[in-house]
Amino acid sequence: MREETAKGKCVTAAVAAGFDTFPRLLARNAATLGDRPAMRHKDYGIWQTWTWKEVNENARALAIELHGLGLKRGDTIAIIGANRPRLYWTMMAAQMLGAVSVPVYADAVADEMAYVLAHAEIGIAVVQDQEQVDKLLGESERLPLIRHILYDEPRGLKDYDHSRLHPLDAFIARGISRLADRAQRALLDAEIAAGKGSETSVMLYTSGTTGRSKGVMLTAERCIAAATDSVALDKLTDRDEVLAYLPMAWVGDHYMNYAQGLVSGFCMSCPESAETVQSDLREIGPSFYFAPPRVFESLLTRVMIRMEDASALKRAMFHYFIGIARKYGEKLLNGEPVPLGGRLLYAIGNLLVYGPLKNVLGFSRIRVGYTAGEAIGPELFSFYRSLGINLKQLYGQTEAFLYITVQVDGDVRADTVGPLAPHVEVRFSETGEVLFKSPGMFTGYFKDEERTHEVLAADGFIKTGDAGFIDPVSGHLKIIDRAKDVGRLTGGALFPPKYIENKLKFFPNIKEAVAFGDGRDYATCFINIDLSAVGNWAERNGISYGSYQELAGHPRVYEIIAGHVAEVNRSLAQEPRMGGAQIRRFLILHKELDADDGELTRTQKVRRGFVAGRYAVLIDALYSGATEQDVTTEVTFEDGRKGTISARVRIAEAKTFPWRDEPARQDEAA
Amino acid sequence: MTNERERRQSNDIILAVEDVTLSFGGVRAITGVSFDIRKGEIRAIIGPNGAGKTSMLNVINGFYFPEEGRITFRGQTRQRMRPHVAASQGIARTFQNVALFKGMTTLDNIMVGRTLKMHKGLFWQIWRHGPALAEEVEHRKVAEEIIDFLEIQHIRKTPVGRLPYGLQKRVELGRALAMEPDLLLLDEPMAGMNLEEKEDMSRFIVDVNNQYGTTIALIEHDIGVVMDLSDRIVVLEYGRKIADGKPEVVKSDQRVIDAYLGVAH
Amino acid sequence: MDVLYKVLVDPFLQMGGAPDLFVQTLWEGFVVGTLYALIALGFVLIFKASGVFNFAQGIMVVFAALTLVGLYEKGVPAYAALLLAIGAMFLIALGTERLVLRPLVNQPDIILFMATFGLTYVLIGLGELIFGGSPKVMIADQLLLPKGDITFQAFGGIVQLQKIDIAAAVIASLMIAALAVFFQKTRIGRALRAVADSHKAALSVGISLNQIWVIVWFTAGVVALVTGIMWGARSEVSFALQIIALKALPVLILGGFTSIPGAIVGGLIIGLGEKLGEFYWGGLVGGGIESWLAYMIALIFLLFRPQGLFGERIIERI
């Protein structure tokens, strides 16, 4: 059964009826949406497009060939590369055979990758290109299990030994011809029929802010159930368009694009390359868009920088109307009353600024936009909303696949992550940690009973590791910080580092910030300046610099940052229970925190503990009262070579503000 | 990799130059030079400035007419022929100082390389629908493959005049490739490039020879590049051939050392 | 057969039959030729020094003559008018350098050519605006140019030479001689030659490029004035002259854009060719072929010698 809606065939209603594995959903879409576009890929200059029928055919062809390679129910198969239709098809194919697909971060260094592949007991790896093939062959003695490697792009692989290497396209071609034979078809259909929703369909390795990453096992039916809820919530239909640009290994991509795509039948477009995401985004103009806060952040930074070069008149107009937007934009979006004059000004602004701006950014057609992964600066958040982009926050994690809370249209706030998602339950531990039960929740970590138990409470709730509370006013969930990170100053005042860092990071000039203070007398922080923003400022002010390090150390840069820190302190002073956590002293790091040095996770989150250890000398200096400190750090370059850089880092005092001291953790009772 | 190439290239001669002599108003540019190029090999022509290298290429693709000597390309011997004939027989080339069509985009430049392969006449062109358009699309596909091959997607629709030198050289190579030549003449493909660009370019040259099995004759000053790119090298000096053979042989040839390696750098 | 006779045989019989007419025609051609040469000279001067193909040379001729006559008609004494006309040419040179050449420096030739093309429009407009579009009579007497003619018996007939023509030929020759001296002997002249070779060289001589351009355009202007006077005196001063001035182009093609002797020889070839052609062959096709014969001669000539009479063979390099 299917309902017709204005936006086209709304297939979500059909889900309940026994489509409990992805292969079944695919088959359904091929039947009901046959010739509607399912996937696009910008290749050879145009958006190559595959209909649901074709996708189904190709996936089936791959499946039968993988079967030929001996891929069995319960086996694992690795998928490594940028978002490519063929790689998504292999996922589908694997699931047809009841195998578990394990997407792996393509930018992981060979060592990291080898660990995951070994741990997941991978027998067959499907990769994008030569780069990945080389990684695998390089680590082959650590990966004895790998029997076959399939690749998408033949470039440069011509002269490789092809006994274990296979080009995907040849595979598909062969599979299609093989499926011409009824027996083969029957065999495949049998496999699909044998599939059970309760089987693990995908395993996502969470990069984990601590320790080695763990394989989160998700079952098909739960994934589909979760996706079905959110699809219904946001009324996604086969008329929607998304751009699949986030790492396939990340839950966000698997949920937003893969699961929701198969459930709702919308079209998923893969960018030409990482460099062209922006222009591809502009071309596609997705109607459903997800991006982590850092993306919105850097985007805003770039917007501001580009506007700096505009003519004075244009700049004035731009800022005037942005002001108007800040005043009325969100109200209009939330359907709150706005004076006629305001509506008029906003309309003009929309013609002159918002419309064109959204157009060049590729946001014109966004109907539903989400951000999550970490708290987003309120200013930043409302900036996009004020342009008329229906941007919402959600809170979730891999173990929950994905939603725990999600904001609904018309009731969106910057400082909360929204009410509970459909069919989700939440409770709080006495320490204020959030625990949840959700439709999509995982079945455990692969080969890691112990850690599974760590997070799985006796009553079947899952620990999020985040501290938060339900905001009495809105009834929305409010996340303060990682539970274990929320600390106390010796004075007893609360110290939520993330919370502070996010406030700092909203300033375009500040790229990354790491705050310290737990068990100390006062709060301090490291800061990474944003090279593009500050660099641009430096050019305009005729300040020459040779390197990040040089710019970071520049006195005038320190002035600017000090100003920002003071701003943050002011706002902290005004908030309940946060006043004590004002930053007293800070320093600007001599190098950018980098995933290759293990300072960030692959999803660009700070590895707090690691950083603290690595820069202990600097932290000591922050509390010793020294005004500068020498430090030597080992770094890893793109090509994997190691080297060291040393610097003398200046330490600055920050302006603080008086605050009304309140009794600690009173509204946490909620 | 190298053994791969050796496997690919056979011993049959694709082009033979026999005691060619060329002069401009009495000035001798080339004197009685003979050498041959084997199918599928990368052949380098080196020599000090004014040794007649470029003139040699110009003779090969019919831009200059030699006074004496014969040129045999794929079995056909001739003394003089027009450049466009050479082109139609499968000889493409790039130029010492980039000779792109400045007013046109990267894509259009490459499409020009397809001209010889396009046949729909004025009548169809007028409508630019049906056959003409079909043909256009078909060749656009080829062009896009080349663009993809040379990794210049991002400048597809940029007028080449605005491109940096290194990219222009790459586009020019693309334009030549679009002709699907049997013999590709490269006149100092890496002149004025920085190290990284040089590495890219040599990778592309090897890949071309590899992927499409194109025979390549190139002039290059960077001895290092020449030595590890080419299968065989001809050395010219003052329009005369002073050495010919495998890199290692040429490198150790005394005359070459005196004439060139010694002084060039 | 008959046609062939008319074209290939008859004209030569006529020449032989009436040598006096033949000489007369030659003379005509010679005079016209020298004047063409004079206009061409203007082109060459500018092209040599600034690499500009000065399309406005023709209108400069007209404008110069018009100014002279126009001023005279407005009551200015002849010689004063002459000086003022020279002054006007200087102003044009100055204006052109400031408003056209300087802003367009380092632009491709074609652009500069187009600019002089715009200049032409401006000068036509100005000329008509100030002095009106109607033809004027050159003030030959006031400038003490000779009138009447010399006739003498020769070649079995009467040859008649207009004095003004003789004057024209003489003055033109003087002019050319003067320029030759100017170029060979004077410092500026040498500087100009240097410019032709390379702009740097010119600077080394210690004259700014801008100055040189002004000088050259001014010189060309003076040449134009002289041409205008002579031509005006022979027929009349009108804008039609501008079209005739275009005949300098084929002359240039024969002579080459940079060679002064080339301009002279070319001018004579065109002048003679044109007159003879018109007189002996024009009749066959209804006359008036003067208007295009010059170009045809140049065209045919080009096909055999693209680089011109004195130009060198170009070897294309890539």
Add this chain to the structure above:
Amino acid sequence: MLYREAGQYKTGYTADMAVFPIAQDRAGIAIILAAVVLLPIVANDFMLQAVMIPFLVFALAAIGLNLLTGYTGLLSLGTGGFMGVGAYACYKLTTFFPEVNIVIWILVSGLFAAGVGVIFGLPSLRIKGFYLMVATLASQFFLQWCFNRVQWLYNYNASGAIEVPERYLFGWALTGARATPTVRYYVVLTIVVALTWIASNLVHGRIGRSWMAVRDMDIAAELMGIRLLPTKLLAFAVSSFYCGVAGALMVFLWYATGAEYNVFDINQSFYILSMIIIGGLGSVLGAFFGAALIYILPIALGFAVPALLAPFGLHIGADTLEHVRLIIIGALIIFFLIVEPHGLARLWQIGKHKLRMWPFPY
């Protein structure tokens, strides 16, 4: 600013290679077309007869010249001559075969112009640049001479001019004294639009690319296998065809009564050339810009200037205005060469790019 390109992605090469890939542009074109089609409803005869028809005719000629000079890089001063060929050919044809519809003859006469163009294009193989320009002058003056001296061309009329006979199209008087501007306007419009479309098709295809290749770097073009002579001759042929048709339209649908040989004199060539210089070499659109600026602007001034001066008791005669017009054109040419050597078309492109990037500066 007006552009909303997000979501306008191309899933096929046909769409990607379209002349107007952006929806907003297509909309714009549609609006303009609608406007010119509906114009006669609001416009008076003067507007049609003295402004629109000539504008279209000149634009067509300019396109023709632009194909030769702008796209193929062959400088030509023979435009007037080629236009003349068209006009005279059309006259002879329609007087020989009065029964055949004049519109057909107008188009066919273009072919004659093309033929002549090819003949005078032959030298272009050996000579280039200014030398070639002089060669085209030869054609200009020779043809002009023919129009004047070869009486057969104008049927030995005493006046020595073409006298346009009355011709009809679907019962409407199309040429001659009784033809209304509206009818003539529509016919001219149709022909010009159709030929413009064809021109843009040509320049966007293989032929156009070969032309531009020859223009930008003829040696390289030859080494790409492009044969210079045929390519250049084709350019001459097509260009002359356009000029020829323009000439025929000029005499039969603009003047509508007759024309003398000197209509097609060298000044006509200069006039058209100045249009493509200002409009922009190597741009079909530029031809229209150029025609508009060079032809319509002065007319506008013709009304504006006296109106402006009248209050101060100043009055300008028509001829004075004509002189001023020349000065203005000349000044404009120089001005544009200085500010933007690539003409209005380039300015338009820049403006368009700014609109697409709005609010960003680049």
